[in-house]
Amino acid sequence: MNRKITHKTQVNSCETCPHASICLHSHTQHRQTSPVETFQFSARVLQRGEHLCYQGQLSENLYIIRAGILKSTITKPSGEEYVMGFYLPPDLFGWEGIDETHRSVSISALDQSNICVIPTEKMFTLTQKIPALGTQLLRMVSRRIQQDNIALLRTSAQQRVATFLLQLASRYRELGFQKQSLHLLMTHQDIANYLRITPSTISRILHELQHKKIIRIEKHVIQLLDIATINTMAEYS
Numbered sequence: 001m002n003r004k005i006t007h008k009t010q011v012n013s014c015e016t017c018p019h020a021s022i023c024l025h026s027h028t029q030h031r032q033t034s035p036v037e038t039f040q041f042s043a044r045v046l047q048r049g050e051h052l053c054y055q056g057q058l059s060e061n062l063y064i065i066r067a068g069i070l071k072s073t074i075t076k077p078s079g080e081e082y083v084m085g086f087y088l089p090p091d092l093f094g095w096e097g098i099d100e101t102h103r104s105v106s107i108s109a110l111d112q113s114n115i116c117v118i119p120t121e122k123m124f125t126l127t128q129k130i131p132a133l134g135t136q137l138l139r140m141v142s143r144r145i146q147q148d149n150i151a152l153l154r155t156s157a158q159q160r161v162a163t164f165l166l167q168l169a170s171r172y173r174e175l176g177f178q179k180q181s182l183h184l185l186m187t188h189q190d191i192a193n194y195l196r197i198t199p200s201t202i203s204r205i206l207h208e209l210q211h212k213k214i215i216r217i218e219k220h221v222i223q224l225l226d227i228a229t230i231n232t233m234a235e236y237s
Helices: 120-129 131-153 157-174 188-195 199-211 227-236
Strands: 008-013 040-046 051-053 061-067 070-075 081-087 106-109 113-119 181-183 215-218 221-224
Touching: 040 051, 061 120, 081 188, 113 120, 120 131, 131 157, 157 181, 157 188, 157 199, 157 221, 157 227, 188 199, 199 215
Parallel strands: none
Antiparallel strands: 008 040, 040 113, 051 106, 061 113, 070 081, 070 106, 181 221, 215 221
16 A cells, blocks of 8 residues: 655654653663664654554554654455554554554544654664663553553443543543543544444443533543542443
């Protein structure tokens, strides 16, 4: 599949990244003696709706999202599209298809986004020179797998919605936002697709939660009013 992707380019440096303390550089900054340029990467700045990569393209890079929000999708031969996940800073991705020659997913921006582009060969070289970097890389991959596994264990629609809200709240808190206030940049359709439930089901569940004063919905913002109850729902509903 050959598609032309237009994008603005620049350079991102870990030294100036607001997420450095929880990203690749977090466990290496006091140990590595390489030049600062070692932790500079090409960047892509995408506008809402633009693609970072397409399913079927050659896979040569790893990515870290520095700002914004992305979604990954798979399109089946029938034309059906499935949302596979959402990426928030400083998620590492692209490793899912590292043993393949082509991308297994398409990735697009849900808001203006800044992405660090790390050639796979450069990452392998860096981990050999700086062992602490390899350890942190594994931590970041493990975190994503754990998050996805927790989501997969939720069987009922209510559990899935509650878990999604809690995971999003946790990520927002790490980014410095109030954990009780979730600004949804993804559509209900995308969320429903990701959770493998119908849009009408997710709307019904959200309105039931609002009616019970567990959440408050204000346009694209959801206020979590009773996190303890949402936790209980995620585990036992």
